[in-house]
Amino acid sequence: MAPAGLTGRLATLDPAILSQERRLQAFEQFSQLPSRRERVGRYWRIDLETLSPDPAADVAESSPRIDNPNARIVACDLRVAATEYAEEFARAFGMTEIGSSKFGALARAFAQGGAFVYVPPNVAATEPVVIDFDFAPGTAAFAYTVVYAAAGSEVTVIERFSGAPAFACGATEIVTDENATVTFANHQNLTDAAQCVHSRFARPGKDATVHWACADTGAALTVGEIAVAIEREGVEAGVTSIFFPNGTQHVDLVARLDHTVGNSVSDTVVKSAAIGSGQARFVGGIRIAERAQGSDAALRDDALLLSERAHIDSVPALEIAANDVKAYHGATVGALDGDQIFYMQSRGIAAADAERMIAIAFFEPAIERFPTQSLRSSIRDAIEAKLG
Numbered sequence: 001m002a003p004a005g006l007t008g009r010l011a012t013l014d015p016a017i018l019s020q021e022r023r024l025q026a027f028e029q030f031s032q033l034p035s036r037r038e039r040v041g042r043y044w045r046i047d048l049e050t051l052s053p054d055p056a057a058d059v060a061e062s063s064p065r066i067d068n069p070n071a072r073i074v075a076c077d078l079r080v081a082a083t084e085y086a087e088e089f090a091r092a093f094g095m096t097e098i099g100s101s102k103f104g105a106l107a108r109a110f111a112q113g114g115a116f117v118y119v120p121p122n123v124a125a126t127e128p129v130v131i132d133f134d135f136a137p138g139t140a141a142f143a144y145t146v147v148y149a150a151a152g153s154e155v156t157v158i159e160r161f162s163g164a165p166a167f168a169c170g171a172t173e174i175v176t177d178e179n180a181t182v183t184f185a186n187h188q189n190l191t192d193a194a195q196c197v198h199s200r201f202a203r204p205g206k207d208a209t210v211h212w213a214c215a216d217t218g219a220a221l222t223v224g225e226i227a228v229a230i231e232r233e234g235v236e237a238g239v240t241s242i243f244f245p246n247g248t249q250h251v252d253l254v255a256r257l258d259h260t261v262g263n264s265v266s267d268t269v270v271k272s273a274a275i276g277s278g279q280a281r282f283v284g285g286i287r288i289a290e291r292a293q294g295s296d297a298a299l300r301d302d303a304l305l306l307s308e309r310a311h312i313d314s315v316p317a318l319e320i321a322a323n324d325v326k327a328y329h330g331a332t333v334g335a336l337d338g339d340q341i342f343y344m345q346s347r348g349i350a351a352a353d354a355e356r357m358i359a360i361a362f363f364e365p366a367i368e369r370f371p372t373q374s375l376r377s378s379i380r381d382a383i384e385a386k387l388g
Contacts, residue, residue: 006055013112016082017093026099026109033102037252037283046250048102048223051197053140053167060139060165062113067130073155074118075129078144081116088118092148092175096201101225104199107144107171114144114171119153119180128156128371133170135163135190143170149180151205156183156371160378161218164191168219170198178206178232183213185370189382190218192247197223207234213370215242217382220249227256230264230292239268240369242379245278245310246386256285262294262322270301271366273359274310275386281313284329290321299329304362306335306355306387356387 010023018026035048053059068075074085081089093111098104115131135141147157153176161168168190174182182202190196196219202210216222222245228237243251257266270282286297303312316329363383367376 006053009059010109013110014079014082017078017111018108023109026105029099029105030102030109033105035102037254046221048252051195051223053169057140057166058138059110060113060136060141062133062135062141062143064113064115064143065132066115069127070125070129072120072123073125073129074116076116078112078114078116078146081146085116085118088148089116089146092146092173094173095175096173096203097227097229098171098173098199098201101199103169103197103223103225104171104201106197107142107169107199110142110169111144111171113142114146117145117147117155117157119149119155121150122152124154125156128158131157131159133159133161133163135161135165135168137164139165140167141165141169143168145172147172147174147182147184149176149182151177152179154181157185158371158375159184159186161186161188161190161196164193166194168194168196170196172200174202174210176205176208176210178208180205181209183211183371185213185375186215187375187378188216188218188222192218192220192249194219195221198225200224200226202228202237204228204230204232204235204237206232208232209236211238211240213240215370215379215382216251216253217244217379217386222251222253224253225256226254228258228266230257230259230266231261233261233263235264237264237266240366241270241282242363242366243272243280244274244383244386245280246275247278248276249278251280253281254283254285257287257297259286259288259292259295259297262292264292265296266298268299269366269369271363272302272312273304273306273362274312275306277309279311281315283315283317285317285319286327286329287319288322288325288327293322293324295322296326297328301331303333304335304359305333306359359387360384
C-alpha cells in the first residue's frame with residue numbers, strides 16, 4: 001500500500017490536471033509495479049523496488065521557468081494547459097505508456113508542477129523552448145513536461161534540472177501527429193544530495209521524427225527510462241545518453257525502442273564514464289516485431305573506466321522477430337588507451353593533462369548530438385568538473 005503521508009497530499013493537487021481518484025490509482029500502481037530491473041552482482045548498492053520519496057518530506061510545487069521566444073507556439077505550466085488548452089493537452093497527457101512504468105506512475109500521481117508545449121500544425125520553432133526546474137533543497141520534487149506537436153510542425157525543447165532536492169521525480173511525454181519533428185534535450189545536474197528518477201516516453205506519428213538527448217551529470221542516484229513506441233511507418237527515432245558517475249554516484253538507465261511496424265529507423269548512441277567509486281548500468285533494448293519488416297535499428301554504447309574502483313555494466317538487448325531488417329549493436333567497456341597517453345606525452349603533454357583531454361574527447365560524438373552551443377558547453381563543463 002502507498003504511504004498515507006504521501007497519498008494524503010494528492011487531494012491538494014489540481015483536479016483539472018488529473019482527478020484525485022486517478023491520482024490515487026497511479027500511486028497505487030507505483031506501489032505495486034516492479035521496477036523490472038534485476039540487481040546486478042556485488043556492485044549493486046540500491047533496491048529499486050523500495051525506492052520512494054520520504055513520506056515526511058515537503059512536496060514541492062516545482063514550477064519551472066519557461067523561455068519561449070516563438071510567437072506561435074504555446075509553452076505554459078500544466079494548470080494553464082489543463083484549462084486554457086484542454087483539448088490539445090488531452091491529446092498528449094497520459095497518451096503514452098508512461099503510467100505503466102513504476103516511476104512514471106509516481107510522476108503521474110503528482111503531476112502539477114511542470115510544463116506543456118504545443119506546436120500548431122505546420123509551425124516550425126525558430127528558437128528552442130527552454131524549461132528550467134530549480135528544485136528546492138530537501139524536498140520531494142515532481143516535474144512533468146508534456147509536448148504535443150501537430151502535423152508538419154517542428155520544435156526543440158531544452159529542459160534543465162538543478163538544485164538540491166532530497167528526491168526528484170521527472171516525467172516527459174511526447175506525442176506527435178504525422179510529419180512532425182521534436183528534439184527534446186535534458187541536462188540533469190542536481191547536487192550530490194539528490195536522488196533523481198525520470199521517465200521519458202514518446203509516441204510519434206507517421207513519418208515523424210523524435211530525438212531524445214539526455215545528459216545525467218548530477219545526483220547521488222539517477223534512475224532513468226527512455227522509451228519510444230514506433231507504431232507508425234516512416235518514424236525516425238533517436239536516443240543520445242551521456243552519464244558520468246564519480247565519487248559514490250550511482251546511475252541506472254534503460255532505453256527501449258519498440259518497432260511494432262516496419263519501414264522505421266532508430267539510432268541509439270550512449271557515452272559513459274565512471275571515476276572514483278562511481279558505478280552505472282545501461283540497458284539498451286531494441287524490439288522488432290514480426291510484422292515490422294524493413295526496420296533499421298542501431299545501438300552503440302561505449303563506456304570508459306577511469307579508476308580501479310569504478311564499474312559500468314553495459315547490456316545491449318535485441319529482440320528481433322522479423323527477417324527483413326537491419327539491426328546492429330555494439331558495446332565497449334574499457335580504460336584509457338595507454339598508447340594515446342604515451343603519444344601525447346611524447347609531444348610534451350603531461351600524463352594527467354593527456355588523460356583529461358582524452359576523456360573529454362571521448363564524450364564529444366555524443367555531445368555534438370545535443371542542440372545549441374550553450375547546452376553543449378554546459379555539459380562539457382560538468383564533465384570537466386568531474387575530472388578535477
